[in-house]
Amino acid sequence: MRLNQVFKFYESKDDEFVTVYFEGKELRVPSGISVASALLANGIYFFRASSVNGSKRSPYCMMGVCFECLLEIDGVPALQGCMIGVRNGMIIKRQIGNMNVKKLDIETY
Amino acid sequence: MSYDVVIIGSGPAGMAAAIDCDKYGLSTIILDEQPMLGGQIYRNIEYVTSGRLKILGADYEHGIILADKLRKSQVEYRGNVSVWNVTRNGEVSFVINRGGRSGEKSQSINGRFVVIATGAMERPFPIKGWTLPGVMGAGAGQILLKSSGLIPNLPTVLIGEGPLLYLLAYQYMKAGYKPAALVSTTRFSDYFKAIYNMPKAMLSWRDFLKGLKLLSSIYIHGIKVYSGATCLELNGSDFLEEVSFKHKGSYKKISASLALLHQGVIPNTQITMSENLPHKWNENQICWEPITDEWGRLPESNLYVAGDGRGIVGAQASETQGKLAALSIANQLKNIDDFIVKSKQLKQTLSKQKRIRPFIDRIYRPKDEFRIPKGDDVIVCRCEEVTAGQIREYVDLGCIGPNQTKAFGRCGMGLCQGRFCSLTVTEIIAEKRNVTPTEVGHYRIRAPIKPVLLGDLANTDELTE
Numbered sequence: 120m121r122l123n124q125v126f127k128f129y130e131s132k133d134d135e136f137v138t139v140y141f142e143g144k145e146l147r148v149p150s151g152i153s154v155a156s157a158l159l160a161n162g163i164y165f166f167r168a169s170s171v172n173g174s175k176r177s178p179y180c181m182m183g184v185c186f187e188c189l190l191e192i193d194g195v196p197a198l199q200g201c202m203i204g205v206r207n208g209m210i211i212k213r214q215i216g217n218m219n220v221k222k223l224d225i226e227t228y
Numbered sequence: 229m230s231y232d233v234v235i236i237g238s239g240p241a242g243m244a245a246a247i248d249c250d251k252y253g254l255s256t257i258i259l260d261e262q263p264m265l266g267g268q269i270y271r272n273i274e275y276v277t278s279g280r281l282k283i284l285g286a287d288y289e290h291g292i293i294l295a296d297k298l299r300k301s302q303v304e305y306r307g308n309v310s311v312w313n314v315t316r317n318g319e320v321s322f323v324i325n326r327g328g329r330s331g332e333k334s335q336s337i338n339g340r341f342v343v344i345a346t347g348a349m350e351r352p353f354p355i356k357g358w359t360l361p362g363v364m365g366a367g368a369g370q371i372l373l374k375s376s377g378l379i380p381n382l383p384t385v386l387i388g389e390g391p392l393l394y395l396l397a398y399q400y401m402k403a404g405y406k407p408a409a410l411v412s413t414t415r416f417s418d419y420f421k422a423i424y425n426m427p428k429a430m431l432s433w434r435d436f437l438k439g440l441k442l443l444s445s446i447y448i449h450g451i452k453v454y455s456g457a458t459c460l461e462l463n464g465s466d467f468l469e470e471v472s473f474k475h476k477g478s479y480k481k482i483s484a485s486l487a488l489l490h491q492g493v494i495p496n497t498q499i500t501m502s503e504n505l506p507h508k509w510n511e512n513q514i515c516w517e518p519i520t521d522e523w524g525r526l527p528e529s530n531l532y533v534a535g536d537g538r539g540i541v542g543a544q545a546s547e548t549q550g551k552l553a554a555l556s557i558a559n560q561l562k563n564i565d566d567f568i569v570k571s572k573q574l575k576q577t578l579s580k581q582k583r584i585r586p587f588i589d590r591i592y593r594p595k596d597e598f599r600i601p602k603g604d605d606v607i608v609c610r611c612e613e614v615t616a617g618q619i620r621e622y623v624d625l626g627c628i629g630p631n632q633t634k635a636f637g638r639c640g641m642g643l644c645q646g647r648f649c650s651l652t653v654t655e656i657i658a659e660k661r662n663v664t665p666t667e668v669g670h671y672r673i674r675a676p677i678k679p680v681l682l683g684d685l686a687n688t689d690e691l692t693e
Contacts, residue, residue: 123362123382123467123485124381124382125362125380125381125382125485125486126372126378126379126380126381126486127378127379127380127381128376128377128378129373129377129378129379129403129404129405130277130279130280130377149376151275152375152376153375153376156372156375156376156378157376159372159378160376160378164361164362164467165361165466165467166361169359169610169611169613170611170612170642171612171613172613174359174613175360175361175466175467176359176361176610177361177362177363177364178364178368179350179363179364179365179368179610179648180349180350180364180365180367180368181364181365181367181368181371181372181375182268182349182367182368182371183261184349184350184496184644184647184648185610185644185647185648186611186642186643186644187610189643197643197679202261202262202325203325204263
């Protein structure tokens with residue numbers, strides 16, 4: 120995983136923090152921000168691999184329009200990371216290619 | 229469930245419409261895709277820190293007044309819901325954003341009237357390398373600042389043109405970050421072309437001064453500005469590494485980890501198009517906008533549209549359009565006594581607020597080369613990875629419009645449902661066929677306009693006719 124601290128918090132954070140896991144790595148992030156913000160703040164900007172050529176992508180619009188920030192969150196594939204707030208214990212993975220429908224556990228739906 | 233008015237979106241137009249509907253005694257609900265009030269322009273307005281408020285400025289702070297009024301009203305607010313269908317007789321279907329959790333039903337509510345206040349989105353900026361990680365819209369940069377207090381930490385280049393780009397540069401500097409460069413696509417000749425629009429724009433001298441203040445602060449703080457840049461390319465293997473462009477006849481390269489692109493915003497027409505309502509091509513703003521009456525009502529429907537979704541007008545005018553929609557709805561449901569007087573006042577306010585727009589549209593008119601990529605290898609449809617060259621090949625093979633590009637090569641069929649390639653595809657085909665965008669048309673948009681799980685649909689609370 121290449122870490123690249125592209126963004127930083129400009130003010131010191133005295134918020135509550137939550138713990139999320141990105142690809143197995145533990146991250147402490149302020150509560151009340153989106154998953155996409157949290158990852159970017161931690162130097163992660165490879166979110167998904169495109170469905171045709173597998174090229175790396177990072178969020179483009181941060182407002183739910185571009186679908187570039189797709190992630191697998193708590194086992195649910197292809198969710199927009201910019202539209203979902205962080206929660207303690209969240210398990211986040213990259214969305215590699217299209218969602219694999221066969222892999223889905225029918226019971227969770 | 230039914231309401232007098234269902235409002236979709238809680239930006240300036242949505243909030244203003246809701247506040248006024250409530251004032252007229254109408255039962256009103258706001259459905260918002262975001263978890264909190266404000267839309268994008270007033271994003272995070274209720275929770276923003278006082279420090280951040282100083283950086284974001286007075287125009288942003290104005291949102292607090294709207295949010296306060298709304299909270300004191302009887303308006304019901306439901307955040308975190310994605311509207312996936314709106315019918316012209318006022319049925320609105322939505323799902324609760326799952327956030328990774330399972331098991332929410334799709335729900336439908338009925339509005340005697342619906343106000344679509346879904347605002348604007350970043351105009352696509354299709355250039356080589358715009359899909360690289362580390363390339364974002366300037367709007368996204370600003371959203372990160374508003375919502376999370378994030379500023380760049382590594383060399384960042386702002387690219388393009390338009391008020392938002394300069395505002396972002398200004399806000400970053402106030403927050404203590406100085407961008408590595410501003411690569412401006414505005415040419416000196418653009419200022420001359422806009423002279424015709426100057427006198428009217430000068431009447432809005434406050435807006436005018438604001439713009440000058442932003443521009444001068446960029447120069448005062450010594451940000452390196454390259455004006456009239458052409459031949460933009462973003463290079464890097466897995467991530468953005470370098471921005472290259474042509475400036476004053478020579479090629480320049482700047483290393484950067486983040487590029488923020490902007491060439492204006494366009495109406496988010498996804499809902500109005502999904503009901504197959506008529507749209508027209510606005511040649512001054514180079515985008516589609518829904519055809520409405522003066523109050524924002526869409527023909528032969530119970531739907532209104534207010535704000536930037538009706539054509540780009542800015543936050544203040546959006547607020548007025550929200551009020552206009554509310555007034556017209558109230559008049560139909562309740563007969564407002566001084567309807568004509570109130571309408572006239574609002575329309576006068578609106579035309580004042582829109583006065584500076586033709587000047588901005590002219591001076592920051594996005595350049596052909598950044599809307600219709602010359603390079604055949606530039607990706608146009610980011611989801612399905614279709615290039616400008618492929619689209620031109622489709623035209624050679626007999627493709628006449630955006631809807632056929634889907635059959636030719638899945639262009640526009642990815643998860644974003646054509647949001648980010650629609651305009652570009654229309655313009656590429658129009659140029660190649662040498663006809664107008666109107667003749668080429670736009671994608672047919674169909675519900676569900678946001679991805680919905682089949683299980684959520686199957687669980688729909690009540691099936692309505």
